[in-house]
Amino acid sequence: MSDAAQNPAFDDPDYRNGVVELLGLLGYGEISACERLAEDATIAPSLRTKVEITRMLTSEFSHFELLHDRLVALGEDPYERMKPYAATFDAFHLKTRPADWLEGLVKAYVFDGLAADFYREIAAFLDADTRQLVLDALSGTGSSEFVVDAVRDAIAEDHTVGGRLALWGRRLMGEALSQAQMVVAERDELSALLVGGDHSPGMDLAAIGRMFTRLTEAHAARMDRLGLAS
């Protein structure tokens, strides 16, 4: 058995199940992000931006590999563990299909940031081993910083773009929160991880509320950096 599987925190089967669910969720999220970026790359306006987008894609994929490999080390089938989350992410992406290149950029930027924030929040409720994995899986993002210049340039050229993209950003965040609530409602093991058990810390409802407030504030700060009202 691998070191990862011998984690003493896994003596609590509920906690172990919660972690496996979480890794499946994050794994599918990364692959789903790769797909979305691959689509964006096909409509990139230049070879240079195509390369920037593909660079973001490879960064997301390296995070996927970490999560995939950990699931394998735990004796789990990574694809089986990711499958329950496919419908959620696919529905989300279907509902937030970018109409053009700029909307694609904003979406990539907003969700890169939101995912990193969520990883950091959830890390607080994990054992040291799993926490390190999750933090490793969020590092190396930030290649999306080129988006800031591209969006600001587009707004400078045409002011109506700012209004349209601001609305788009609000819609993205709304859809993300609604999908997140459905996931928590449907996947008991995952919500148990947030709420905690006998052997793991957790949040009460007020703490979960505060977490969502922090995520929303960080989103507003990102929109501001893009030059967009949130």
Add this chain to the structure above:
Amino acid sequence: MSDAAQNPAFDDPDYRNGVVELLGLLGYGEISACERLAEDATIAPSLRTKVEITRMLTSEFSHFELLHDRLVALGEDPYERMKPYAATFDAFHLKTRPADWLEGLVKAYVFDGLAADFYREIAAFLDADTRQLVLDALSGTGSSEFVVDAVRDAIAEDHTVGGRLALWGRRLMGEALSQAQMVVAERDELSALLVGGDHSPGMDLAAIGRMFTRLTEAHAARMDRLGLAS
């Protein structure tokens, strides 16, 4: 000035120009391969195969980064140096658009292999520094080995698939050779690199012929590994 730029072999401006052309060619080829794989990933029949294809994509992209960074180190604009090859690769991919998932797999496999063989052939005509770069840029392929199982399984299930894919493989190789000849004919600096100059070794026509024979034989061996007649 970076170390790469101080390469003594570059005292010969024709040689230096040839290397810059070659890096542009290989760089565009890698990005073009990434695009093709991104399209394949969207039609992958399962999450597992989607991941395998994306893994190939990230491997190609890491090669692209090596070539891109070397062009930058030589004081060149990598995008300007790649641009002259866009039409060739785009035309090639347009003419060999896979009709389905299996054709996409065979195309990825055949061109991964052909590209690696070409890299190895061309490496013999390069100074030590550039040769190492080119060899590094071909290493790490082989993630496409999963294609062998997928194609053989498909043929075992339906024997007509073998005939169709064999024809497809011949068409791919034919188009590749015809595009390669056009590139050599149009890009003088590049063909000068193959033919050699006062300070660099090169091939006569007979040697170029033998190189094409070796590439064709290696292609036949790959088709054989897939269970396809060449």
